Amino acid sequence: MSDEENEEISDLSNPDVTTKYRAAGDIVNKALQKVLEACVPDADIVMLCEMGDKIMEEETGKLYNKKDKEGKKMEKGVAFPTCVSVNDIVGHFSPLRGESRPLKAGDIAKIDLACHIDGFIAAAAHTIIVGGEKVEDRKADVIMAAWNAAEAALRLIQVGNTNTQVTEAFGKIAEDFKVKPMQGVLSHQLKKHVIDGNRTIICAETPEEKVEEFEFELNEVYSVDIVMSTGEGKGKETDIRNTVYKRAVETMYSLKTQKARQFISEVQKRFPVLPFSLRAIEDEQVARVGVSEAKRHELLDEYPVLKEANSETVAQFKFTLLLLPGGTKKITGLALGSLQEQAASTLSVVDEDMKKLLATSANPKKAKKKNKGDKGAEGEKA
Numbered sequence: 001m002s003d004e005e006n007e008e009i010s011d012l013s014n015p016d017v018t019t020k021y022r023a024a025g026d027i028v029n030k031a032l033q034k035v036l037e038a039c040v041p042d043a044d045i046v047m048l049c050e051m052g053d054k055i056m057e058e059e060t061g062k063l064y065n066k067k068d069k070e071g072k073k074m075e076k077g078v079a080f081p082t083c084v085s086v087n088d089i090v091g092h093f094s095p096l097r098g099e100s101r102p103l104k105a106g107d108i109a110k111i112d113l114a115c116h117i118d119g120f121i122a123a124a125a126h127t128i129i130v131g132g133e134k135v136e137d138r139k140a141d142v143i144m145a146a147w148n149a150a151e152a153a154l155r156l157i158q159v160g161n162t163n164t165q166v167t168e169a170f171g172k173i174a175e176d177f178k179v180k181p182m183q184g185v186l187s188h189q190l191k192k193h194v195i196d197g198n199r200t201i202i203c204a205e206t207p208e209e210k211v212e213e214f215e216f217e218l219n220e221v222y223s224v225d226i227v228m229s230t231g232e233g234k235g236k237e238t239d240i241r242n243t244v245y246k247r248a249v250e251t252m253y254s255l256k257t258q259k260a261r262q263f264i265s266e267v268q269k270r271f272p273v274l275p276f277s278l279r280a281i282e283d284e285q286v287a288r289v290g291v292s293e294a295k296r297h298e299l300l301d302e303y304p305v306l307k308e309a310n311s312e313t314v315a316q317f318k319f320t321l322l323l324l325p326g327g328t329k330k331i332t333g334l335a336l337g338s339l340q341e342q343a344a345s346t347l348s349v350v351d352e353d354m355k356k357l358l359a360t361s362a363n364p365k366k367a368k369k370k371n372k373g374d375k376g377a378e379g380e381k382a
Contacts, residue, residue: 010119010192012219012322017120021221023063024079024122025320025331027115031055032124032334035082035111039103041131045084045093046100048111049279052082056115064117079121079195080114081244081277090182090227090235090306090314092244094277096284099241105131108139110316114223116274119193123223124332125318129342138179138230139313140345145177146228146315147336148349153187153201153224154362157216157321158328163201164213170203170226172351180233181226182314183209184306190221190320193273195246204233218323225318235306243278244303245291247271253297255290263290264299275303327363 012018035052060076067073085093086107095101103109107130114123127143129135135143152169170181181204189197202211203226216222247267255261263286267276281287294300308314319333349355 012221012324018322018324020064020117020120021122021320021322022331024060024115024117024120027056027059028113028122028124028320028332029334030059031082031113031115032111032126032332035084035113036126036128036334039084039109039111039128039130041103041105043103044100045086045103046095046097046279048084049082049094049277052111052113053078053277053280056082056113060115060117074118076117077115078113078276078280079116079274080112080123081275081280082111082113083244085110085112085305085314085316088231088308088310088312088314089238089240090229090308091316092242092303092305093240094243094279096241096243096279103130106133106135107131108143108313108315110314112316112318114195116193121190121195121223121274122320122332123190123195123318124320124334125225125316126334127315127317127339129339132338132342134342134344136344136346140343141177141347142179142228142230142313143315143339143343144345144347145174145179146226146317147339148177148354148358149173149181149226149228150224150317150319150333151358151362152354153226154319154321154328154330155357155360157222157224157323159216159218159323162213162215163199163211166201167203167205169354169357172354173349174228176350176354177228177345177347179228179230180204182229182233182235184235185225185227186211187222187224190223195223195274203227216323218325220323222321222323223318224321225316227314227316229308229312229314231308231312235308238305238307240305242302242304244275245278245300246275246303247273248299248301249273251298253299255293255297255299257289257293259286259289260293262286264294267294330362
């Protein structure tokens with residue numbers, strides 16, 4: 001049946017799909033590394049965002065350029081526009097020219113981006129201390145909390161484990177570093193052309209915000225997003241212009257003004273299902289006018305620029321995982337690198353379960369020889 005065939009084609013059981021995810025992952029890591037290197041004092045954030053997007057466009061443009069039987073080229077490019085969010089800004093800061101700001105020495109900057117090849121998405125985010133300064137205060141605590149939580153997630157997202165286990169680990173590690181996991185932050189299952197799949201891992205569960213428990217399964221793909229705060233862990237709306245949107249495909253409406261119709265037509269042509277930045281719209285005036293009318297008629301989903309209380313700091317790490325027969329494979333995300341020395345936290349993981357977990361290898365290679373139970377053996381076969 002055609003539905004089953006489609007499912008088969010877009011599943012990691014198809015080696016071609018795995019190859020596309022890995023290729024997208026390599027490009028994301030390259031773009032992330034280049035933007036991080038350019039995060040120096042006085043660097044303009046809008047230029048950094050444009051650089052990240054350009055690298056992803058250029059690198060995806062070099063691959064898979066043969067046309068299919070119908071003469072169509074494969075879709076590829078930016079899957080989430082480059083955002084550089086500083087200090088108390090939680091995320092999604094990808095400004096228009098004229099609304100940007102320069103980086104300052106000592107800023108805690110979070111770079112977040114994603115690209116896709118044929119709809120197969122790889123995403124990543126990393127935190128940097130601008131200017132290479134050493135920090136020993138709460139900034140160091142929040143960075144190391146987010147990093148350790150990311151390392152715990154990498155070890156817990158295995159076939160048979162649950163999303164609840166991951167959320168609980170975030171809470172335990174945050175407590176040890178005396179910080180808070182950010183409310184409202186979700187890690188999503190990725191599918192072809194879907195950046196926000198229904199299966200989610202919540203960063204911080206509250207009475208108002210809960211997600212359904214599930215077990216991780218073979219051949220799934222996840223974008224794992226860890227955001228920690230020195231404050232209350234509650235993002236508040238700002239007066240900063242929101243620039244990142246996604247077409248709400250289930251809503252149809254014929255817009256009235258010419259500029260709004262031009263705007264939504266360009267969105268449907270270039271960004272039919274994945275997020276985009278208003279910077280990417282060819283005519284900025286069309287973008288500014290069109291977006292307000294499109295929002296009014298609920299044609300767009302918004303990625304708001306939220307912030308913590310002033311003087312608080314937010315840190316983020318994000319990576320993409322493939323749940324393959326040989327085990328969980330991390331295909332994006334950079335090493336801690338110089339942050340190891342820069343973020344000199346006096347705190348550490350003290351929860352015994354978390355310490356044991358973090359002491360294990362994130363990439364165990366010898367599971368099949370030990371033959372520990374059916375699940376372990378199965379994981380190493382095929």
